[in-house]
Amino acid sequence: MPGPSLRITEVASRRDLRRFIDLPYALYAGHPLWVPPLRGEVRRQLTTHPFHRHAETRCFLAERNGRAVGRVAAIIDRRYNEFHETCAGAFGYFECAEDPDAARALLAAACEALRAGGATTVFGPASPSSNGEFGLLIEGFERMPAVMMPYHREHYRGFVEDFGFAKGKDLLAYEITQERLDARTLDLFERLRARASDITVRPVDTRRFAGEVARMRAVYNAAWERNWGFVPMTDEEFDDEAAAMKRITDPRVMFIAEHAGAPVGIALSVPDVNPALKAAGGRLFPFGALRFARRARTITRLRTILLGVVRGYRDRGLDGILVGETIRRGLAAGYTATECSWILEDNRAMCRPLEKLGGVVTKVYRVYERAL
Known part of the structure; x- marks a missing residue:
């Protein structure tokens, strides 16, 4: 008591x-x-x-x-x-x-x-x-x-x-940096993509944002349905989260994989704006927004939030293709590192390609449980 x-x-x-x-x-x-x-x-x-x-x-x-x-x-x-x-x-x-x-x-x-x-x-x-x-x-x-x-x-x-x-x-957070990047593995993922010629990987089109959100939602709820702890979002929840995230997105590092026009995988990264949020101090007004904007211009890190493939396409190396595309285009856009988080500790299908690229675990989060 x-x-x-x-x-x-x-x-x-x-x-x-x-x-x-x-x-x-x-x-x-x-x-x-x-x-x-x-x-x-x-x-x-x-x-x-x-x-x-x-x-x-x-x-x-x-x-x-x-x-x-x-x-x-x-x-x-x-x-x-x-x-x-x-x-x-x-x-x-x-x-x-x-x-x-x-x-x-x-x-x-x-x-x-x-x-x-x-x-x-x-x-x-x-x-x-x-x-x-x-x-x-x-x-x-x-x-x-x-x-x-x-x-x-x-x-x-x-x-x-x-x-x-x-x-x-x-739950693991992997960091991939330009300095540790294994270029040979990146080349391997490029060859995998060349062999999967019937699959298209394209950036998210923000001009058709509502339709793109619907395609991403379909992949999200299908790709993660068997994951430990997963709960599918309602359409309203997913749309709400997407609208909130849109303010910090960079379409150059957001991808949808499609087969015959149907979405079969997604890789969504966003600029890691936490240094800018820290500068804002928890409020955007009256001066937080200016501090946020000033600090945001210097951000060179990403967080890869979602990377998933629907069943039936996971044995084709699409996970690696999407990881490789994120790294390749992220580097071209001026980003030098990404944190891929979070990933279940026993999800070797996802951990393995990150490790092959030179990714290392930098943070561990634990979900606890007990009977009542």
């Missing part, structure tokens, strides 16, 4: 929500690698995002002597449970000061809320799902996270494991 100076409260008002959103900015104040998300975007994720049409989320704050020291969300995604035929819940948005009692009380509150909602198991962190920020950083604390990837304090791992959570799956 929380001690006399520790109190766990459920977010129930606009003021509570503002404190929930603001907490990480205090916990990470002055941290050289943490990237402050845009507050308005976090608020949207927690309130109006289409995810909430098929999920219930309860948020909790930990207060020590009246000061917020931690937060967590308890999330039950009905779409996930229907897809996996299970009764699972997730914890997400977990942040906590170096206060083991507060962390324990927060996780207990989340688990109790999930039990009350009918969940029998819990996994996480998922903020709010595997389609958002997924996993707890356990290796790579010395590096800035790539865009749309989380960063965590090192003591969080102990908090989660001491509460009884065990490893469910590790």
Whole structure:
């Protein structure tokens, strides 16, 4: 039970929500690698995002002597449970000061809320799902996270494991740099592409953005359907994410593979704008947008967010073809490195071509699970 100076409260008002959103900015104040998300975007994720049409989320704050020291969300995604035929819940948005009692009380509150909602198991962190920020950083604390990837304090791992959570799956972030690039492997992928002459790999046409999004959505939901932890996005969710991402896209590094006019693979990379987001400080106005724009002009790194091939085409080397195309055209566009994240630790079909290109694992995120 929380001690006399520790109190766990459920977010129930606009003021509570503002404190929930603001907490990480205090916990990470002055941290050289943490990237402050845009507050308005976090608020949207927690309130109006289409995810909430098929999920219930309860948020909790930990207060020590009246000061917020931690937060967590308890999330039950009905779409996930229907897809996996299970009764699972997730914890997400977990942040906590170096206060083991507060962390324990927060996780207990989340688990109790999930039990009350009918969940029998819990996994996480998922903020709010595997389609958002997924996993707890356990290796790579010395590096800035790539865009749309989380960063965590090192003591969080102990908090989660001491509460009884065990490893469910590790998610890997591979880095490929121009300096480490194996040109012979890149040539091999070029030869693979020449042999797959019936498959066309083309850049995304942003002039027909809505139609292109529909083609990418079809591949996404088909290519990832058997992946551990996957939950298909609704059309509304995918369109919402695509619209938000459009603001930072570079069509030179976004590709659709087609066979006889039908989409069979996608490779989507975006400029890693996290250094620009850090410069903005969590707000675009009044001056954050100028700082963002100034820093964004110097970005030479990518994050490869999605790279997938539908069944029936995976034995033709299309994964490697798409990786090679991303590297080749990324270099031509002036990018010198990309982080490919995240990739399941046991997805050797994806890990192998990245390693052959000279890619190395630079970060590891762990998804935990336990029974309720």
